[in-house]
Amino acid sequence: MGRSFGILSRNVPSKATGRQVTDGTVMIIGGAEDKVRDRVILGRFAALAGGEDGVVVILSTASSFGPLAGERYSEIFRGLGIGTVRPVHAMTRIQANDPAFARQVRDATGIFLTGGNQLRLSSTIGGTLLAEAILERFRAGAVVAGTSAGASAMSSHMIAFGASGGTPKHRMAALAAGLGVLPSVIVDQHFQQRNRYGRLLSVIAQNPSLLGLGVDEDTAGVVGPDGVMEVIGRGSVTIIDGAEAETDAWEVKGHRPVMISGVVLHALPSGYRFDLRRRQRIATPDLKALPGGNVAST
Amino acid sequence: MGRSFGILSRNVPSKATGRQVTDGTVMIIGGAEDKVRDRVILGRFAALAGGEDGVVVILSTASSFGPLAGERYSEIFRGLGIGTVRPVHAMTRIQANDPAFARQVRDATGIFLTGGNQLRLSSTIGGTLLAEAILERFRAGAVVAGTSAGASAMSSHMIAFGASGGTPKHRMAALAAGLGVLPSVIVDQHFQQRNRYGRLLSVIAQNPSLLGLGVDEDTAGVVGPDGVMEVIGRGSVTIIDGAEAETDAWEVKGHRPVMISGVVLHALPSGYRFDLRRRQRIATPDLKALPGGNVAST
Numbered sequence: 149m150g151r152s153f154g155i156l157s158r159n160v161p162s163k164a165t166g167r168q169v170t171d172g173t174v175m176i177i178g179g180a181e182d183k184v185r186d187r188v189i190l191g192r193f194a195a196l197a198g199g200e201d202g203v204v205v206i207l208s209t210a211s212s213f214g215p216l217a218g219e220r221y222s223e224i225f226r227g228l229g230i231g232t233v234r235p236v237h238a239m240t241r242i243q244a245n246d247p248a249f250a251r252q253v254r255d256a257t258g259i260f261l262t263g264g265n266q267l268r269l270s271s272t273i274g275g276t277l278l279a280e281a282i283l284e285r286f287r288a289g290a291v292v293a294g295t296s297a298g299a300s301a302m303s304s305h306m307i308a309f310g311a312s313g314g315t316p317k318h319r320m321a322a323l324a325a326g327l328g329v330l331p332s333v334i335v336d337q338h339f340q341q342r343n344r345y346g347r348l349l350s351v352i353a354q355n356p357s358l359l360g361l362g363v364d365e366d367t368a369g370v371v372g373p374d375g376v377m378e379v380i381g382r383g384s385v386t387i388i389d390g391a392e393a394e395t396d397a398w399e400v401k402g403h404r405p406v407m408i409s410g411v412v413l414h415a416l417p418s419g420y421r422f423d424l425r426r427r428q429r430i431a432t433p434d435l436k437a438l439p440g441g442n443v444a445s446t
Numbered sequence: 447m448g449r450s451f452g453i454l455s456r457n458v459p460s461k462a463t464g465r466q467v468t469d470g471t472v473m474i475i476g477g478a479e480d481k482v483r484d485r486v487i488l489g490r491f492a493a494l495a496g497g498e499d500g501v502v503v504i505l506s507t508a509s510s511f512g513p514l515a516g517e518r519y520s521e522i523f524r525g526l527g528i529g530t531v532r533p534v535h536a537m538t539r540i541q542a543n544d545p546a547f548a549r550q551v552r553d554a555t556g557i558f559l560t561g562g563n564q565l566r567l568s569s570t571i572g573g574t575l576l577a578e579a580i581l582e583r584f585r586a587g588a589v590v591a592g593t594s595a596g597a598s599a600m601s602s603h604m605i606a607f608g609a610s611g612g613t614p615k616h617r618m619a620a621l622a623a624g625l626g627v628l629p630s631v632i633v634d635q636h637f638q639q640r641n642r643y644g645r646l647l648s649v650i651a652q653n654p655s656l657l658g659l660g661v662d663e664d665t666a667g668v669v670g671p672d673g674v675m676e677v678i679g680r681g682s683v684t685i686i687d688g689a690e691a692e693t694d695a696w697e698v699k700g701h702r703p704v705m706i707s708g709v710v711l712h713a714l715p716s717g718y719r720f721d722l723r724r725r726q727r728i729a730t731p732d733l734k735a736l737p738g739g740n741v742a743s744t
Contacts, residue, residue: 314612314638315662315682316713340612343641349713364613384613384703388711394727405682405715409727413686413711415614415647417703429692429707 172289174330174371178337178363178383179263179296183224189368189381194228196291196370197258203232205256207282209239209272210264210297217262230258236278244276253281258291261298267308269301270324279327292329293368299337304328305358306335307351312342316349316408318400323351330371333424334358339386341365352390353397353408359424360388367418375425379416387414389427470588472628472669476635476661476681477561477594481522487666487679492526494589494668495556501530503554505580507537507570508562508595515560528556534576542574551579556589559596565606567599568622577625590627591666597635602626603656604633605649610640614647614706616698621649628669631722632656637684639663650688651695651706657722658686665716673723677714685712687725 173196181189197204204225211217218235225233236252238244253259259282261269273279286292292302300306303326310321323334334355336348339362352360363369364383371377379385389412396407414429416422421430471494479487495502502523509515516533523531534550536542551557557580559567571577584590590600598604601624608619621632632653634646637660650658661667662681669675677683687710694705712727714720719728 314641314643314660315684340644343612345612345643346638349711362612384705386613405713407682407713407715407718409712409714409718411711411713413647413709414707415703415705415709416707417705420705420707 171373172286173291173373174286174302175291175293175368176299176302176330176335176337176361176363176371177293177295177368178299178339178365178381180338180341180365181295181368181381182366187224187228189366190224191228192368192370192380193258193260193291193293194225194230197230199229200231202230202257203234203255204230204258204260205253206233206235206260206262207273207298208235208237208262208264210266210269210301211262212264217264221260221262225260238273238278241272241276244273244278247277250277250281253278253285256285256290258293259285261292261294261301263296263298266297266300266306266326267324269297270306270308270326274325274327282327283329286329296337299335299363301326302330303333303335303358304331305355307347310344310347312344313346314343315346316353316406317346317403318350318397318406319403320350321347332358333361336360336362339364340383345386348386348388349408349411350397350406352388352411353393353395353406356390356393356395359427360386360390362386362388371424376421376423376430378419378421380418382418384415384417385422387416387422389413391427469671470584470586470590471671472584472600473589473591473666474597474600474628474633474635474659474661474669475591475593475666476597476637476663476679478636478639478663479593479666479679480664485522485526487664488522489526490666490668490678491556491558491589491591492523492528495528497527498529500528500555501532501553502528502556502558503551504531504533504558504560505571505596506533506535506560506562507542508564508567508599509560510562515562519558519560523558536571536576539570539574542571542576545575548575548579551576551583554583554588556591557583559590559592559599561594561596564595564598564604564624565622567595568604568606568624572623572625580625581627584627594635597633597661599624600628601631601633601656602629603653605645608642608645610642611644612641613644614651614704615644615701616648616695616704617701618648619645630656631659634658634660637662638681643684646684646686647706647709648695648704650686650709651691651693651704654688654691654693657725658684658688660684660686669722674719674721674728676717676719678716680716682713682715683720685714685720687711689725
C-alpha cells in the first residue's frame with residue numbers, strides 16, 4: 149500500500165514475510181559505470197524509474213565537480229528517454245533542510261546519487277528534510293541508485309573511508325551513518341580495482357550482523373523489494389558473510405592483522421542472484437524460472 | 447622409522463592417524479621476509495634445521511640474481527648460527543641431473559628455496575635427481591622452506607604466473623607442477639601486497655580439491671608433519687576452502703568473471719593454527735594447550 153506510481157506494479161506482496169511490500173528498488177553501483185556504450189546499468193535505472201513517464205532526481209552532493217556531475221548525468225538520463233530530469237545540488241545542511249529543496253524530490257520515480265566523497269554526502273544531508281524526502285519516495289516505490297560514494301551511502305552503516313589491501317587489519321576502515329535505504333548490509337565500491345578485500349573483511353569481523361557487499365566498477369547490485377539482489381554489469385559483486393565466523397577483532401590493537409575464520413564468500417558476476425535476507429545464492433535453475441528473470445550470459 | 451637426525455625428535459607419532467610420521471616441516475614464506483631485524487621467519491627455519499648442528503642447502507635456481515641470492519642467504523643463515531651452509535646454484539637440467547649436485551643435498555637438515563621465477567624452478571629441477579634428493583631429505587625429516595617463488599613451488603600444483611585483481615576471472619592464472627612437498631594445497635605469495643585474491647579464487651573454483659593458501663609478505667605458514675600449519679610473521683595467511691562451493695568455472699569463456707559461491711575463508715595472523723587436512727582452524731584454547739605451542743601476540 150502507498151505505492152504511488154504504476155511502474156513498479158510488478159512488486160507483489162513478499163512471500164517471505166506475507167506483508168505488503170512498499171519499498172522500491174535499490175541499485176548499488178561500484179563506480180565508473182559505462183556512460184557511452186551499451187549503458188547496461190544506467191539503462192536499467194532509467195527503465196526502473198519509468199522511462200518517458202519517469203521523474204529522475206540527481207543528487208550530486210558527494211561530487212567535487214559541483215553542479216557539473218548533475219549536468220552530465222542529466223544528459224545521460226535524457227538520452228536514455230527519461231521524461232523529466234532534475235539535478236539537485238544541495239551543498240549545505242541549510243539547503244538540505246530547505247523545504248524548497250525537499251519538494252524537488254516529491255514526485256521522483258528515480259533518485260540517483262553521484263560519486264565523490266560519501267562523508268560529504270552523509271554530513272550534508274544525513275537527518276535532513278531532503279534525506280527524509282528521499283526515504284519517503286523510496287518507501288512509495290521509487291528506485292534509489294548510488295554510484296561509488298553514492299552506493300556506500302545506501303546502507304545504514306557505511307564505510308566512510310579506509311585503507312586498501314587484501315588482509316584485514318585493525319583500524320582499516322571508519323564507519324558513518326548512511327541513508328538507510330538498504331539496511332543490514334555494508335557496501336564497498338571500486339572493489340576489485342582498489343583492492344578492498346581487507347577493509348571489508350575487517351568491517352565484517354567487527355560487524356557480522358551486516359552482510360558485506362563489494363561491488364566492482366561498471367557493476368551493480370539491483371536489490372528488489374523482496375531483498376533479492378541481481379548482479380548486472382561487467383564485473384562481480386563479492387558477498388562476505390560473517391554470520392558463522394570467529395574473530396579476535398575485539399582485542400586486536402594498533403594496525404595489526406585481524407583474525408577472521410569461517411567467513412562464507414560468494415563472487416557473483418552478471419546474471420546471478422542472491423537473497424540478502426536468507427544470505428544465500430538463488431540457484432540458477434530457479435533463477436531462470438523467476439518471472440521477469442533476466443539472466444545475462446556470463 | 448626413517449628419521450635420520452635427532453633435531454626433529456619432537457615430531458611424535460601423529461595422534462590423528464596413529465602412523466609413524468616421517469616427513470619434515472614445510473615453510474611457505476610470502477616473500478620479502480625480514481632479513482635484518484628480529485628475523486622471526488628465517489630464525490624459525492634455522493632452529494628447525496638444527497642450529498649449530500644443522501646443514502642448510504640454499505637453492506637459488508629461481509633467482510635472477512644468479513649466485514648472489516645464495517650468497518646473501520648463506521650469510522644470513524651463518525649469522526643465525528647454522529653450522530654448515532651450502533649454496534647450490536643449479537641453472538640447467540644437466541646440472542640438476544648431475545649426481546654431484548644431488549649429493550650436495552644428501553646430508554641437509556634444512557633446504558631453502560629462494561624467490562624469483564617459479565617456472566624457472568619447476569622447469570629446471572622438476573623431475574631431476576636434485577628434486578628427488580630434496581624429497582628424500584624431506585621424507586627423512588628435513589625442513590624445506592621456500593620464499594615467494596620458492597613457496598609456490600612447494601605444492602604439487604603451483605601457480606606459475608597470473609594476473610592481479612580481487613575478482614576471480616577465467617584464464618587469470620596458469621598452473622604448473624611443483625615439487626610436491628606440500629600436496630593438496632595451492633600456494634600464492636605476496637598475497638595482500640599484489641592483490642591476488644582473484645587469481646587464487648579462480649584456481650580454487652577450478653580445483654576445489656586443493657586448499658588455497660595466500661601468504662602475505664614477511665609472513666609464513668609452518669606446516670608440521672601432522673598437517674597443522676602455524677602462522678608466523680607480520681601479516682596473515684588467507685585460506686580459501688572451495689570444498690562446498692558452487693561455480694560456473696567450467697563454462698566461463700574469455701576473461702570473464704567466474705562465479706564462485708559458498709567459499710569458506712579464513713584470514714589468520716601470527717600465532718593462529720589451521721589443520722590443513724581437516725580444513726579447520728584449531729581453536730585458540732586448544733592451541734595454547736598444545737605441547738610446544740607458541741602463541742605469538744597478535
